[in-house]
Every structure is written in structure tokens, then in C-alpha cells.
Amino acid sequence: MLTAFRWLLRIFTGLLLLSVGVVTLAYYFAARSLPDYDEDFRLDDISDRIEIVRDTADVPHIFGTTDGDVYFALGFAHAQDRLWQMIVQRRTAQGRLSEVFGTRTAKTDELMRRFDLNGLASHSLAAQDDETLAALEAYSRGVNAWISIVNEEAKxxxxxxxxxxxxxxxxxxPADSIAILKLMAFRATAQARAEILRARLSLLSSDWAQDLLPDVPGDGVAALPPYASLVPGVKRSYAAISPMTDPLSPLKEPVFSGASNAWAAAPDRSAAGGSLxxxxxxxDFxxxxxxxxxxxxxxxxxxxxxxxxGIPAILTGRNANLGWGISAAWMDDQDIHLEELNPADTERYRTPEGWKTFENRKTIIEIKDAAPITVTLRWSDNGPILPGSHMDLDTITPRNHVAALSWTALDPADTTMSAAIRLMQARSVAEGIAIGKDYVAPAMNVTMADQDGVAMVMFGKMPARNEGMNGQGRLPSLGWMVQNRWQGYLPYASNPRFVNPSGGIVGNTNNKTVDRPFPRHVSFNWGDTQRVQRWTRLMQEREVHSRESFIAAQLDTVSPAARTILPLIAADLWFTGEAAPAGTPERLRQRALEILAEWDGDMNxxxxxxxxxxxxxxALQNRLIQDELGPLADAFTHVEPLFIERVFRDIDGAARWCDVMQSASTESCTDIARMSLDDALLELSERYGPNVESWRWGDAHQATHDHPVLGRTPVLNWFVNIRQSTSGGDHTLDRGLTAGTGPDPFQNVNGAGYRGVYDFADPDSSVFIISTGQSGHPLSRHYDDLSVLWRRGEYVPMSLDPELARAAATGITVLEPVAAQ
Known part of the structure; x- marks a missing residue:
């Protein structure tokens, strides 16, 4: 027995030492890729001395003699801190993820190859101006200089x-940077997916669309009226201004397409007399x-x-004279066209002039640990052909037809990169507006402020559609009909713009900005109907604003949706009946209602x-739609406030959703509300215990800053994933979009990865923050150092004073030209 124990002890000790050795070795090799911010380098391809001064937040302040040297150093710094992220982004745009990750990314690669973002980016190089080409080339040399150092010095x-x-x-x-910008355009729009889902619902019943997919009511909000003209008091719900009757109303986006907040105040609405x-x-986090x-x-x-x-431009920020912020415009920049195939030759499709052969090209997708896949890429006049296996297209594509995608980002002469480079150098709002003419995709509302005024202008090419287009871009249309095809782009002057309004404030929360007839409508499908209500109220609660009031609005966690919906669904449940016995479901429901009765809608x-x-x-929305929609109900992963409000206000008879179709009895909306509350409380009790007062929103609403690769690996995920309890929700200005599905449906998966507030009364008091840290290296102290500040609603200074940057420098990297030796 003693001998056996000794051998077990030896084996355990050996395994322990082996494990320690493996961990030590892994740490040694991983640590070698940590950049030394005080290390100097002599390099080719630069003209003079460059300094990269990193402040306490690890923000690089780059000083060089020429713009080319500055862009070179930005590429160098990006590669030092985020090389893996840049490689993954590039491979995504190229459709080459499967070479690294195997079969699980093959479908993504196939879709990216069909869009040909990489090929289009290469074509777009010829459309850029000379300054932008020089910037792209210098940036690429900077990235490659770091890659060469890594290879040569075993870093x-x-x-x-x-x-x-x-x-x-x-x-x-250089084309890699443009391809990544196009990838951002892909992530910032979901209009095609909205068309498809709307079509799927229409195939079931167009009557249901009147309630579940209502048009956004009202004239649109972008420029606020003068403060003195406001009527005191709380305005009636934005979601129920008027009845909505159009059966082809747009679909509230069910996927995480681009979203954002941006607003600005002119000097006369600023306490310090400078624009804000x-x-x-x-x-996605x-x-x-x-x-x-x-x-x-x-x-x-x-x-x-x-x-x-990967992109050599400040996309949101400020210079000494101009600040600019971006928010997704939700412009309808995509259309699905159904192309009819020639029954005698499926390589030909119908056009207004007759049958025409598809443009065909084969591509091979290499897959790690599996056989390669050969894909035939096809294009029609309307755009790339997408197979039915993508985006549920097979559910809405008729026999003998295929679907083509028209999309502004597929323009081979896309000059968005040139516009982004020039915007950094604009000196005024007027210059910024003029630069927007060359911006193609993604469509953005660009909010600007200079020393004298403010503006919000939609950047991005708007498709020129025919007034007689079938479905007006809300539903897939027949591709061979002339009236359904795009006729180029509308002139830039057609884009909505709001310059120095009389109220002195402009802003956007992805809400409807204009109420114009088709085809100048911008969109039928908007990203927000709720946050705009809270934003309008906060902006107009005071006559003048400050940096602090703008920060408070950015961090506001009050849900206007909760304030509207809760009184409707609980109206007949509050304060009814005697107290139920302790421990019963009825008592749990009563206690929950008592707590909610005192709540102000703060998603704390x-x-x-x-x-x-x-x-x-x-639970309520699931009960309302599950019996009517069946499996399609799973596509509605997030609560649709307009739908809930219409049902409980019984607008146009929408209360009919409350009656369960398969039930012999007739259920009222009060019945459904009560049963849904019981469903929710049972689920919460099983997970968080029976004591309602001990439940915390933050336990369920954790921000999931997860590493996309290592975050799925056991043990390693403890070190690379950043999880934080957070406030906010789907409809708060401090947006924390919930997952909506899976075992943790309330996890915070999408929100403000960047926050910035710029004050032109005292520019160096401007502040900003990102949600993690500057470094992508898990062993770096800058991997998650800013996330603590981000969660607490704190910021770091945004100063252009070089002396301040040097005074707080935690490292200075000097790049010298080889010729200087």
C-alpha cells in the first residue's frame, strides 16, 4: 500500500511539474509577442523620424514629418496591438476563414466569395484620389514592417x-483596407434580410403584417424645435400616434445590424458657448x-x-476645428431581385431585352482538414446570385428562379475610403458636408459640429428606384421588369440634411429622420422607435447643455418602451384581490406586480x-405570436414595442392576437398577460431562487466581450473573455442589446463599443472610451484596462496637446529611417 501511494505521489508530482512546464513554456512564447512600447526601430520606407507616444490609456499619439510617415506609423501600431484581429477581418472579407478554422466557416466564406468584396475593393483602388492611395500604401508598408520584424526577430x-x-x-x-471597410458596410445593413422575413410573413397572412410590422408613425425626428416652443409635460407615446393600415409595412430588424447614437448642440444651446x-x-461586443x-x-x-x-482613418472623432460622429442611417441600400431561369438553359436568365447568360466564375475554397469546395459564382445585371441556403432565401424563391442582390456597397468605383480620409482634414461643417458627396457605403448619418454650428447629413449613395417598383423595395421583386431595376443613384442633394436648425440641436438614434414619399423615402425600415423618445426629452429638458449633460444622456438607462408597455399589460392585474398565501404562484405574481408598480423604467x-x-x-410576445406564426415566430427574437402597444391598445382590432387560435375558449389580453407573467416568474425562480427582491438585472445582463476564437476554449476562456454586469437594455440610450435566444437570452451582446463627447468650448476637455482595452494581447495590461472605466461610465481625456501626451507617456517608440544611420 505504501509503495502504491509513493508511486501515485510521484505520478501526481510529475504531472504537476509537466503541467507547470507546459504553462510556463506557453506563457514564454505568448509573451514574446507582447510589444515593447519603448523599443526603437530602423526601417525602410519612411522619410524621417517618427514618434509613437503612448499615453496611460495606451492611445498612440503619432508624430511624423509627412502624412505618409504618420499613416505608416498607424499601420505599425495597429499591427503591434491588433494583428490577429486584422488578419481575421481580412480573411472574412476575402472568404478565406476556412483555411484556418475548417468546415464551420465554409458557409461564411461562400457568401463572402459571392459578394466578391475583395475583388471589388481591388477595382475600387483606381477610383481613389492620389492622397488616399498614398495613405493606403503607406499604411500597408507600416503593417508589413511590423510583420517583417515579427518574422525576423521571432516575436x-x-x-x-x-x-x-x-x-x-x-x-x-492597400485593397485589404477597402475590403474591411466594405465588410463594415455588410455588418451595418440588414435590409435584404428584412425583405426576406417580410416576404415569409406575407406568405402566411398579409393581415398579420398590419400589426406585427407597422410603419413607423410620425414625421421623423432629426432637428429639434426651439426650446422655448415646447409644451411642458410628457408627450403621448411615439408608438401610437396614429392608426397604421398598410399591409406591406416594414419589418423591425430582427438581426444586429448597425445601430448608434449621435447628437450635437450649437453654441447657443451650450452652457459654455461652444458646440457639443x-x-x-x-x-457586437x-x-x-x-x-x-x-x-x-x-x-x-x-x-x-x-x-x-485595418483602416487608416479616424472614423469618428475630432480635429481642432471639427468633430463628427456616425450613426447607422438605415437607408434601404439593398434589394432582392428574383431572376427567372430559362427552362431550356438554366445558365440564362430573363432580362427586359430577352434571355441573357449569367456572368460565371469558379472559385475554390480551401478548407483546413477537409477537401476543398469549388463554388460557381454567378452575377446577373442586378448583382450576385445568392443560393437558397443563405438567409432563408429558399423559403421565398419560386421554382425556376434564383435571387440576386442589389447593394450599394458592390459599386466597383466606391470612393468611401477617400471621403473618410478627407473628412479627417475638414475644417468646418460646410467642408464636411461637401466631402459626403463621395461617400458610398455604409450609409451613415454623420453628425458634425464646429466652432459655429452643427449639422446632420446622411452620407451614402441612395438607390434611384422607379416610382412604379413592385413592393417599393419592401419585398423581393421580379428582376426582369424594368420598373424594378435600379436606375443608378439619386443625387447627393437628395440625402436628408439638417444644418443649423433653429432649435440648435440635431441627433439620431437610428430613428426615422424624414417622412418623404417613395422613392426618396430613405427607408421604410428604421432601427429605433423608442430611444428617440428618451433622447428628445433629455435634450429638451434644459435650455442649455454641457459636456456633463451629454455624458449623462449617453449613459441614460431609462427604457421608454418599459414606461409605455408596462402600464398597458399590467393595467388589469395591479392591486386585484386579497393577498395570496405565501409560497404560491399567485403570491409570487402579486409580489412582482407590487415591485413593478413602484418602478420608473430604469434598467439598472x-x-x-x-x-x-x-x-x-x-414571454408575452412569444404567447401572442407562437400559435399564429408557428416556426416563423423564432425569427422574432426581440420584443417589438410597437406590436405590443398596438395589441394592448387594440388599434385596428389588434387585440385579436390575444386569443389562442387552438383554444376552444376566448382568451383576453389580460389572460395572456397574466399567464405570460407566470411563465416568466417560474423561469426566473428556477434560475435565481424564490426571493424576488434578490434578483438582479445585471446577473442576467452581462456584457459579453468574448474572444471570438479562444473564448470558446475551456480554461482559456476564463482569461480572454471579459464579462461584466451592466445596466441598460434593448431600448435605452445606453444600449445593451440582449441576445434574445439561447440559454442566456438577456446577455448584453451589442452596444456602445466606443463613446466620445467633444466640447468645442474647451476641446481638450473632450473625452472618449472603448469597451475593452487597446491591446488585443490577453497578456497585456491594456487588454481590458479600459473596460473597467467603460462599465462605470467613465472616460479618458481626448487631447490634441502633444505636451500632455508626452507628459503621461507610458512608452515612446521611435522609428528611424535606415538612411539615418
Whole structure:
């Protein structure tokens, strides 16, 4: 027995030492890819000395003699901190993820190949102006300089993730940056998917669309009226201004397409007498964040703000004279066209002039540990042909037809990159507006502020549709009919713009901005009907604003949807009957209603009310639509406030949704509300215990800044995923979009990865923050250092003063030209 024990002890000790050795070795190799921010380099392809000064937040302040050297250094810094992220983004746009990740990404690769974002990016190079081409080339040289240093000096392959994959790191090309910008356009729109889902619902019943997919009511909100003209008091719900009767109404987007907040106040609405601007674009959370903070010292002056690694431009930020913020415009920039195939030759399709042969090209998708796939790419006059296996197209495509996608981002002469580069150097709102003419995709509402005024203008090419287009772009249309085809683009002057309005405030929460007839309508499908209500109220509660009031609005967690919906669904349940016996479902329901009766709609992470409300309305919508829609109900993953309100106000008889079709009895809306609340409370009790007062919204609403690859690996996910209890929700200005599906439907998966507030009364008091940290390296102290501040609603300074950057420098990297030796 003693001998056996000794051998077990030896084996255990050996395994322990082996494990420690493996971990130590892994740490050693991973740590080699951590950049030393005080290391100097002598490099080709630069003209003079460059300094990359990193402040305490690890924001690089880049100083060079020429713009080319500055863009070179930005590429160098991006590669130092985010090389893995850049490689994955590039492979996504190229449709080459499967070379690294195997079969699980083959479908994504196929879709990207059909869009040909990489090929279109290469074509777009010829359309860029000389300054932009020079910037792209200099940026690429900077990225490649770091890749060469990694290879020559054995710096851990540049990122710890690259140890898991043996694929060669290809050098960066100028077209790669344009391809990533086009990938952002893909992520910022979902109009085609909205068309498809709307068509699927219409195949079941057009009557249901009147309620479930109502048009957004009202004239649109972008420029607010003068403060003095407001009527005190709370306005009637924006969601129920008037009855909505159009059966072809647009679908509230069920996927996480682009979203954001941006607003600005002119000097006469500012307490300090200078323009103010706030911006927080929303994308899916990840670790590291999509965004990367940087300051560039260009020949035209300093510019600071948020970049996306791989793109050599400050996409939202400010220079000394102009600040700009971006928000998804929700412009209808996509259409699905159904192409009829020739029965005698399926390689030909119908056009207004007769049958025509598809443009065909074969491509091979290499797949790790599997046989390659050969895909035939087909294009019609209307765009790339998408197979029925993508985006549920097979459910709405007739026999002997295929679906083609028209999309503004597929323009081979896309000059968006040139516009982004020039916007950084604009000196006024007027210059910024003029630059927007060359912006193609993604469609963005660009909010601007300079020393004298403010404006909001939609950037992006708007398709020129025929007035007689079938379905007006809301539903897939027949591709061979002339009236359904795009006729180029509308002139830039047609884009909505709001310049120095009399009220002094402009802004956008992805809400409807204009109420114009088709085809100048911009969109039938908007991203917000709720946040705009809260924003309007906060902006007009005070005559003048400050940096602090803009920050407070950015961090506001009151849900206007909750304030509207809760009194409707609980109207006949509050304060009814005697207290039920303790421990019964009835008593649990009564206690939950008592708590909700005192709630003001604040989605605070420390409260139980937001969790009860969110679970209740989720269960309520499921009960309302499940029996009518069947499996299609699963496509509606998030609560649709307009639908709930219409049902409980019984607008146009919408209360009929409350009656269960398969039931012999007739259920009222009160019955459904009560049963849904019981469903929600049972589920919450099983998960969080029977004590309602101990429940916390933050326990369910955790922000999921997860590493897209290592975050799925056991043990490693403890180190690379950043999880935080957060406030906010689907319809708060501090947006924390819930997952909507899966075992944790209330996880916070999409929100403000970047926040910035710029004050032109005191520009150096401007502030910004990102949701993780600057570094993409899990071993870096800058991997998650900013996430703590982000969660607490704190910011870091946004200064263009070089002395301030140097005074707080945590590292200075000097790049010297080889010729200087």
C-alpha cells in the first residue's frame, strides 16, 4: 500500500511539474509577442523620424514629418496591438476563414466569395484620389514592417492566437483596407434580410403584417424645435400616434445590424458657448473591441478618435476645428431581385431585352482538414446570385428562379475610403458636408459640429428606384421588369440634411429622420422607435447643455418602451384581490406586480424590476405570436414595442392576437398577460431562487466581450473573455442589446463599443472610451484596462496637446529611417 501511494505521489508530482512546464513554456512564447512600447526601430520606407507616444490609456499619439510617415506609423501600431484581429477581418472579407478554422466557416466564406468584396475593393483602388492611395500604401508598408520584424526577430508570431494556426501571415495590401471597410458596410445593413422575413410573413397572412410590422408613425425626428416652443409635460407615446393600415409595412430588424447614437448642440444651446457633440456607435461586443483609439498628427493638424484596425482613418472623432460622429442611417441600400431561369438553359436568365447568360466564375475554397469546395459564382445585371441556403432565401424563391442582390456597397468605383480620409482634414461643417458627396457605403448619418454650428447629413449613395417598383423595395421583386431595376443613384442633394436648425440641436438614434414619399423615402425600415423618445426629452429638458449633460444622456438607462408597455399589460392585474398565501404562484405574481408598480423604467443592473419586465414581455410576445406564426415566430427574437402597444391598445382590432387560435375558449389580453407573467416568474425562480427582491438585472445582463476564437476554449476562456454586469437594455440610450435566444437570452451582446463627447468650448476637455482595452494581447495590461472605466461610465481625456501626451507617456517608440544611420 505504501509503495502504491509513493508511486501515485510521484505520478501526481510529475504531472504537476509537466503541467507547470507546459504553462510556463506557453506563457514564454505568448509573451514574446507582447510589444515593447519603448523599443526603437530602423526601417525602410519612411522619410524621417517618427514618434509613437503612448499615453496611460495606451492611445498612440503619432508624430511624423509627412502624412505618409504618420499613416505608416498607424499601420505599425495597429499591427503591434491588433494583428490577429486584422488578419481575421481580412480573411472574412476575402472568404478565406476556412483555411484556418475548417468546415464551420465554409458557409461564411461562400457568401463572402459571392459578394466578391475583395475583388471589388481591388477595382475600387483606381477610383481613389492620389492622397488616399498614398495613405493606403503607406499604411500597408507600416503593417508589413511590423510583420517583417515579427518574422525576423521571432516575436511570437505577432499574436498568441497565431501559435494555434500554422498559416502564413500574408503581407498587407492597400485593397485589404477597402475590403474591411466594405465588410463594415455588410455588418451595418440588414435590409435584404428584412425583405426576406417580410416576404415569409406575407406568405402566411398579409393581415398579420398590419400589426406585427407597422410603419413607423410620425414625421421623423432629426432637428429639434426651439426650446422655448415646447409644451411642458410628457408627450403621448411615439408608438401610437396614429392608426397604421398598410399591409406591406416594414419589418423591425430582427438581426444586429448597425445601430448608434449621435447628437450635437450649437453654441447657443451650450452652457459654455461652444458646440457639443456626442457619439456612441453600436456593434457586437468582442475582445478586443472593434474600435482602436489613436491620434494622428497630420500636416493639416491633429486628429483624434476611433479607428478600426485595418483602416487608416479616424472614423469618428475630432480635429481642432471639427468633430463628427456616425450613426447607422438605415437607408434601404439593398434589394432582392428574383431572376427567372430559362427552362431550356438554366445558365440564362430573363432580362427586359430577352434571355441573357449569367456572368460565371469558379472559385475554390480551401478548407483546413477537409477537401476543398469549388463554388460557381454567378452575377446577373442586378448583382450576385445568392443560393437558397443563405438567409432563408429558399423559403421565398419560386421554382425556376434564383435571387440576386442589389447593394450599394458592390459599386466597383466606391470612393468611401477617400471621403473618410478627407473628412479627417475638414475644417468646418460646410467642408464636411461637401466631402459626403463621395461617400458610398455604409450609409451613415454623420453628425458634425464646429466652432459655429452643427449639422446632420446622411452620407451614402441612395438607390434611384422607379416610382412604379413592385413592393417599393419592401419585398423581393421580379428582376426582369424594368420598373424594378435600379436606375443608378439619386443625387447627393437628395440625402436628408439638417444644418443649423433653429432649435440648435440635431441627433439620431437610428430613428426615422424624414417622412418623404417613395422613392426618396430613405427607408421604410428604421432601427429605433423608442430611444428617440428618451433622447428628445433629455435634450429638451434644459435650455442649455454641457459636456456633463451629454455624458449623462449617453449613459441614460431609462427604457421608454418599459414606461409605455408596462402600464398597458399590467393595467388589469395591479392591486386585484386579497393577498395570496405565501409560497404560491399567485403570491409570487402579486409580489412582482407590487415591485413593478413602484418602478420608473430604469434598467439598472442592481434592480430586480428590469429582469422581471424583460422576462415578462419576452414571454408575452412569444404567447401572442407562437400559435399564429408557428416556426416563423423564432425569427422574432426581440420584443417589438410597437406590436405590443398596438395589441394592448387594440388599434385596428389588434387585440385579436390575444386569443389562442387552438383554444376552444376566448382568451383576453389580460389572460395572456397574466399567464405570460407566470411563465416568466417560474423561469426566473428556477434560475435565481424564490426571493424576488434578490434578483438582479445585471446577473442576467452581462456584457459579453468574448474572444471570438479562444473564448470558446475551456480554461482559456476564463482569461480572454471579459464579462461584466451592466445596466441598460434593448431600448435605452445606453444600449445593451440582449441576445434574445439561447440559454442566456438577456446577455448584453451589442452596444456602445466606443463613446466620445467633444466640447468645442474647451476641446481638450473632450473625452472618449472603448469597451475593452487597446491591446488585443490577453497578456497585456491594456487588454481590458479600459473596460473597467467603460462599465462605470467613465472616460479618458481626448487631447490634441502633444505636451500632455508626452507628459503621461507610458512608452515612446521611435522609428528611424535606415538612411539615418
Amino acid at each position: 511570437g508570431r505577432g499574436a498568441p492566437e497565431l501559435f494555434l494556426f500554422s498559416n502564413e501571415i500574408a503581407y498587407w495590401q 457633440l456626442a457619439n456612441d456607435p453600436h456593434f 468582442s475582445a478586443p473591441s472593434l474600435w482602436y483609439l489613436a491620434r494622428l498628427d497630420l500636416e493639416s493638424g491633429g486628429v483624434i478618435g476611433a479607428t478600426i484596425p 443592473e442592481h434592480l430586480p424590476e428590469p429582469l422581471i419586465y424583460a422576462a415578462w414581455v419576452r
